[in-house]
Amino acid sequence: MASVSDAELKAMTQEERVKALGMTTEQLTGKSLYMEFDPDALERFEYPWAPVVDFNKRTEVDCDGKTTTEVNESIRALMAEGYGTIVLQNPRGMHSLGVGILSKLNLIVEGSTGYFAVGLIDGPNVRITGRVGWSCGENMMSGTVMIEKNAGSTFGAAIRGGDLVCRGSVGSRTGIDMKGGTIIVGGDTGALSGFMMQRGRMVVCGNAGKNLGDSMYDGTIYVGGEIRSCGVDAVEAELTQLDKDWLTRKLTQYGMMPEKGVDHFTKIVAGKQLWNYDNLEPNEKKLIL
Amino acid sequence: MAGTVYRGSEIKDVDQFLNDAAGLESEREKEIGQHIGYRYDVNLVPDYARITPFLTKYMEVMGWDDLNWLEDVHMGYEEGKPAVFDRNINGWVRIPDSIDLPDNQQDRDMIARELLIKFQMSDRHPLVSLRKAYMKF
Numbered sequence: 122m123a124s125v126s127d128a129e130l131k132a133m134t135q136e137e138r139v140k141a142l143g144m145t146t147e148q149l150t151g152k153s154l155y156m157e158f159d160p161d162a163l164e165r166f167e168y169p170w171a172p173v174v175d176f177n178k179r180t181e182v183d184c185d186g187k188t189t190t191e192v193n194e195s196i197r198a199l200m201a202e203g204y205g206t207i208v209l210q211n212p213r214g215m216h217s218l219g220v221g222i223l224s225k226l227n228l229i230v231e232g233s234t235g236y237f238a239v240g241l242i243d244g245p246n247v248r249i250t251g252r253v254g255w256s257c258g259e260n261m262m263s264g265t266v267m268i269e270k271n272a273g274s275t276f277g278a279a280i281r282g283g284d285l286v287c288r289g290s291v292g293s294r295t296g297i298d299m300k301g302g303t304i305i306v307g308g309d310t311g312a313l314s315g316f317m318m319q320r321g322r323m324v325v326c327g328n329a330g331k332n333l334g335d336s337m338y339d340g341t342i343y344v345g346g347e348i349r350s351c352g353v354d355a356v357e358a359e360l361t362q363l364d365k366d367w368l369t370r371k372l373t374q375y376g377m378m379p380e381k382g383v384d385h386f387t388k389i390v391a392g393k394q395l396w397n398y399d400n401l402e403p404n405e406k407k408l409i410l
Numbered sequence: 411m412a413g414t415v416y417r418g419s420e421i422k423d424v425d426q427f428l429n430d431a432a433g434l435e436s437e438r439e440k441e442i443g444q445h446i447g448y449r450y451d452v453n454l455v456p457d458y459a460r461i462t463p464f465l466t467k468y469m470e471v472m473g474w475d476d477l478n479w480l481e482d483v484h485m486g487y488e489e490g491k492p493a494v495f496d497r498n499i500n501g502w503v504r505i506p507d508s509i510d511l512p513d514n515q516q517d518r519d520m521i522a523r524e525l526l527i528k529f530q531m532s533d534r535h536p537l538v539s540l541r542k543a544y545m546k547f
Contacts (some may be wrong), residue, residue: 130542138543156536157504158494162528164464166471169533170541176473225472246473262497263479264472281497282479300498301482320452320482341453367455374475390453396446 171224171244174205181208189217200226216254219247225264236273239266242283255292258285259401261302267375274311277304280321286375293330296323299340307377313352313390316343324368326379334389338396342389343368345379356392364388421451424515427487450486450515457516464524477523485515485522494522496529499536503529 125141133141182195192209194305196219199207204226212218216235219228219242226245230238233251242338243262248269255273258266263283264357274292277285293311301321312330315323318337335352342355343364351357368383379385420435425432425546429447434440456477465477472478485492492511493502505511505525512518529535 127542135544142539144539144543144544155501156499157506158509158525158529159508159532159534160509160525162525162532164467165528165531166468168531168540227473244472265474265478282482283480284476302479322453322455322481339448354521363455365458368459370476393446395536 128146146155166222167244170322172200172203174200174203174224174226176205176225176227178204179206179208180204183210184213184215184218185211189215192218193220195224196222196228200224212251214254219245220287233270242266255286257287258283261285263302271308276310277302277308279306282321284371284375286377288377290327295325296321299323303371305371305375305377309346312349315340315355316352318342318391322367324371325374325376334391335389336395337389339391339393343383343386344388345383348387348389351389354392355389358388358390360384361385362389421447424513424518428490428492431487431490433494448486449488450484452482452484454484454519456519459506460516460520461518462524464527465520466528479525480527483519483523483526485511485518492518496526498530506510 123251130138130141135319142171144327165295180199182192184192192215196207207230208229209218210231212230212232212234214233214235218230218234219238219239220237221241222245223243228245230249233253234249235254236256237259238249238253239247240256240259240261242264245264247264247266252270253268253272256275256278257268257272258280259278261277261280261283266286268287271289272287272291275297276287276291276295276296277299279298279300280296281300282302284303286305288307290308291306291310294316295306295310296318297316299321300319304324305324307326309327310325310329312404313332313335314329315334315337318334319341320341322339322344326345328349329344331349332352333348334342334355337355347401365383368386369378372378425544433445433449439446469477486495487493488502492505496503509521
């Protein structure tokens with residue numbers, strides 16, 4: 122690939138940039154294991170393009186009279202100025218607040234948010250003092266999110282990493298299609314929680330609704346209360362000492378440790394009968410479903 | 411070990427997929443010609459007694475009390491080689507031969523986490539070029 126300066130790239134169209142960077146001619150087959158780690162790589166803790174922010178540098182943004190785009194742009198501009206703690210005031214149920222933050226930040230939302238709050242984030246620590254609507258933390262990559270009250274349905278949909286915590290109860294389909302990370306619910310969760318879960322951990326301190334973990338491929342669900350019913354291919358497993366230690370540490374970290382400890386938690390995992398489903402004979406499929 | 415004992419996907423030995431890349435153990439696996447399960451235990455939670463100084467510093471910089479998303483990062487084995495799956499490039503990145511592998515999965519996972527962070531934050535990560543080409547804002 123020929124060396125191209127940033128100034129030259131900036132002057133190009135996207136199509137020209139892609140060609141100049143050699144992306145259209147790149148060999149895509151056999152990509153697995155194509156790259157090797159550099160054992161002498163420098164110690165760096167943030168992405169090269171991440172703004173340098175200081176947690177002790179704090180500011181506030183009043184959301185009143187602003188659109189979601191304006192608020193989200195304000196957050197980016199403030200991070201570029203080095204603010205590491207940003208407080209959003211008067212969110213009044215705005216949708217898609219704080220989405221796409223890709224570096225470290227302390228974000229405090231004083232109030233409640235609407236749909237898709239803090240989705241697609243990769244790094245920040247978020248605290249929302251009110252309630253949240255559907256799909257809070259959707260596609261979250263890393264960081265921590267703490268909701269002080271209740272959350273709507275599809276809480277943590279397709280989450281890939283990080284801790285998504287709700288002190289209250291959440292709606293149905295919590296952690297649907299989750300691919301990693303940890304979801305913690307202080308209260309109850311609705312039907313079809315953990316539906317199509319692929320990995321990660323879900324902790325429900327209260328009760329779980331119908332069809333818990335339906336069609337889960339992998340991952341672990343811990344439930345402290347009653348489980349109304351397990352879904353297809355979700356089975357109970359032994360709660361090991363490693364599980365107990367992890368639960369104790371994680372729940373203590375968020376001040377959500379139940380008074381009676383964690384020994385009473387039920388652990389649900391994938392029965393793995395749906396794995397290689399396409400290879401099963403018709404009679405085998407009937408047996409599973 | 412959590413999540414390794416169902417439907418023939420048991421991982422009995424830490425070097426299982428280094429010694430036998432296919433790792434077909436059960437009758438069912440031999441029948442369909444596929445290993446049922448990941449080549450590492452995706453449900454294994456980290457043992458914090460084995461954390462490295464680099465990872466402790468990473469947690470401190472990010473303002474986290476634990477490994478956060480790195481709890482899901484493990485050393486895996488692809489095509490008989492130790493490797494780590496990098497979600498940002500949707501592919502496996504190989505562990506260099508110069509790195510000696512410890513004899514247990516927990517220590518291997520800590521090495522995997524450290525190498526992955528250094529790689530993702532470096533200028534040689536493919537995301538740097540992708541960002542230059544496609545970044546919209």
